[in-house]
Amino acid sequence: MTGQARGRWTAGVLAGVLLAVEAVIVAESWRGLVGFAALIGIHGVAAWGVPVTLDGVSLVAALVALRAELAGEASGLYRAVLFTFTAASAAANYWHARATGSEEAAIYLGGMSVAVAVVFALALRQIRHEDRRRAGTVTGRLPRFSVAHWARFPRLTWRAWSLAVRDGHTSPRDALDAALAQRGKRGSGASVTGSRRGGGAAVMSPASRPALPPGSAADDATGGAAPDVAKRRQRRATRARQTRQSPADTEASALAQMARQPGISGADLGRAIGVSPRTGQRLLAHLGTQANGQQ
Numbered sequence: 504m505t506g507q508a509r510g511r512w513t514a515g516v517l518a519g520v521l522l523a524v525e526a527v528i529v530a531e532s533w534r535g536l537v538g539f540a541a542l543i544g545i546h547g548v549a550a551w552g553v554p555v556t557l558d559g560v561s562l563v564a565a566l567v568a569l570r571a572e573l574a575g576e577a578s579g580l581y582r583a584v585l586f587t588f589t590a591a592s593a594a595a596n597y598w599h600a601r602a603t604g605s606e607e608a609a610i611y612l613g614g615m616s617v618a619v620a621v622v623f624a625l626a627l628r629q630i631r632h633e634d635r636r637r638a639g640t641v642t643g644r645l646p647r648f649s650v651a652h653w654a655r656f657p658r659l660t661w662r663a664w665s666l667a668v669r670d671g672h673t674s675p676r677d678a679l680d681a682a683l684a685q686r687g688k689r690g691s692g693a694s695v696t697g698s699r700r701g702g703g704a705a706v707m708s709p710a711s712r713p714a715l716p717p718g719s720a721a722d723d724a725t726g727g728a729a730p731d732v733a734k735r736r737q738r739r740a741t742r743a744r745q746t747r748q749s750p751a752d753t754e755a756s757a758l759a760q761m762a763r764q765p766g767i768s769g770a771d772l773g774r775a776i777g778v779s780p781r782t783g784q785r786l787l788a789h790l791g792t793q794a795n796g797q798q
Contacts, residue, residue: 521623522565528619529558535596535612542602557595561588565623572630582624589620646675753778757786
């Protein structure tokens, strides 16, 4: 069963319960409406026409309004008829109960008729709103944040709720992530603005700096920033290769390099195989000792 079919089935069950409750109220008001008919001079079988007219029409209007809502059609006219005849039935029950009984009974019989009509209209409104939400014509449910969020981080929670209203976030986690991202952007923008207002120059990343010719005055003033960046990148690449190679692979690479360059130093060996110069010296001493022992 799909979500839409399940929602309609639930709405139908709820509306059916409300119709059953309204039928009980109609049965209770039957005696009061027949008595009201006697008060206005209608007797005998003709008195039955008063409850049939008032409660019967309101019940039919409720059924037609329910069918219209479940079919996705407009039900405003049927709900207006329902409220009109329900109000007339409530007034007639109140009049009869006050004339023949107590004020409390009059309030109960008149109020229950109106209450059932109001609850039924609210149920129809819920069905209509759920259908519109599935169709995407209304916004989804807003995320709910716990009391701990509001108490501990009120500004962040308020910003997350505001972004959920503006951007349509339905998950509290998504709204909080968006609020944190917005706060990070504002913080970085404020730092750059503050540096500019203070007369400082904007800091440029190494990638955004223009390339300078070697030996130029600007290159000397910066202290050779580009070679330093290149060295740092080479060291990071060296460490990455170290983590990928096993000790056996490192020794095999060192032996192959020593075979190609018999007089190589330890530092040059380390740079050639992608390890530190100190590691190259240790490898040269270790592998050289093994070679002399084998000879």
